[in-house]
Amino acid sequence: xxxxxxxxxxxxxxxxxxxxxxxxxxxxxxxxxxxxxxxxxxxxxxxxxxxxxxxxxxxxxxxxxxxxxxxxxxxxxxxxxxxxxxxxxxxxxxxxxxxxxxxxxxxxxxxxxxxxxxxxxxxxxxxxxxxxxxxxxxxxxxxxxxxxxxxxxxxxxxxxxxxxxxxxxxxxxxxxxxxxxxxxxxxxxxxxxxxxxxxxxxxxxxxxxxxxxxxxxxxxxxxxxxxxxxxxxxxxxxxxxxxxxxxxxxxxxxxxxxxxxxxxxxxxxxxxxxxxxxxxxxxxxxxxxxxxxxxxxxxxxxxx
Numbered sequence: 001x002x003x004x005x006x007x008x009x010x011x012x013x014x015x016x017x018x019x020x021x022x023x024x025x026x027x028x029x030x031x032x033x034x035x036x037x038x039x040x041x042x043x044x045x046x047x048x049x050x051x052x053x054x055x056x057x058x059x060x061x062x063x064x065x066x067x068x069x070x071x072x073x074x075x076x077x078x079x080x081x082x083x084x085x086x087x088x089x090x091x092x093x094x095x096x097x098x099x100x101x102x103x104x105x106x107x108x109x110x111x112x113x114x115x116x117x118x119x120x121x122x123x124x125x126x127x128x129x130x131x132x133x134x135x136x137x138x139x140x141x142x143x144x145x146x147x148x149x150x151x152x153x154x155x156x157x158x159x160x161x162x163x164x165x166x167x168x169x170x171x172x173x174x175x176x177x178x179x180x181x182x183x184x185x186x187x188x189x190x191x192x193x194x195x196x197x198x199x200x201x202x203x204x205x206x207x208x209x210x211x212x213x214x215x216x217x218x219x220x221x222x223x224x225x226x227x228x229x230x231x232x233x234x235x236x237x238x239x240x241x242x243x244x245x246x247x248x249x250x251x252x253x254x255x256x257x258x259x260x261x262x263x264x265x266x267x268x269x270x271x272x273x274x275x276x277x278x279x280x281x282x283x284x285x286x287x288x289x290x291x292x293x294x295x296x297x298x299x300x301x302x303x304x
Contacts, residue, residue: 002066007097007132009157012036012295013198014227014243015236016073020045022054027061030070033233037071042087043078043102051083055090062094073134075100079109085116091131092120098132098157103165105142110135110152134158138165143184150195159192160229161185163202176212178219189224198226207232217242244296245289253289256282257303
């Protein structure tokens with residue numbers, strides 16, 4: 001049985017690529033694509049009469065495939081189905097890094113899943129607290145309750161919006177400029193930042209619209225998302241490029257942190273870097289840039 005290291009609540013998650021957990025040929029080599037996280041799907045991708053077969057395939061994959069440093073998350077079926085409890089048992093028994101709660105609408109949904117996860121950890125001899133959680137917000141109620149969901153558990157590492165179901169609930173359709181989901185994305189981002197967890201955008205399903213995909217990814221980055229859900233390996237590279245800091249940003253962050261450390265020793269609180277006034281408020285952002293650069297393999301310094 002493959003033993004995976006303990007999952008990290010905060011790690012690089014620019015890309016989460018969905019894969020049907022029922023298809024061994026698809027998921028056995030998923031790590032070769034280079035995404036940060038694999039999302040093995042037991043929900044929408046699996047027909048109702050194939051749920052047991054999908055769980056069997058999932059358990060086999062989790063226990064026999066070495067995914068290396070690629071994080072492995074599983075999307076379980078919704079709490080309104082008869083499948084979610086057995087989904088959780090298989091995820092925990094197999095050693096999944098985390099569980100995505102589909103159609104999450106309240107803090108109680110998170111607590112319900114958390115209790116089932118802890119029971120499964122005890123049942124299968126897994127360290128209690130090892131299995132992380134994230135929530136998918138797919139309805140107006142989920143968006144309105146975003147903060148309480150994000151803050152419901154110490155296991156929570158992130159929250160994501162699901163465009164298809166949300167648009168259906170809002171009686172709208174995809175708009176190229178993102179106006180159909182702008183309010184929901186913004187509210188979810190604010191809630192995630194207030195709770196101190198990560199935030200991920202929905203998939204872009206039109207694989208033929210490369211221009212539209214790129215525009216949406218750039219908008220995601222500008223809004224403050226940590227990453228994006230994907231459905232095709234060819235989408236990975238551009239997302240990684242966009243969500244990585246530029247060399248200019250890295251150099252500037254390094255200058256700011258280095259100057260801050262030097263000026264602090266001299267008792268100076270406000271100083272200039274390249275003609276720009278800098279104070280303590282700039283430092284967390286600069287260090288965050290350097291941590292992201294290091295996680296992306298772009299920075300080898302120690303000013304993080």
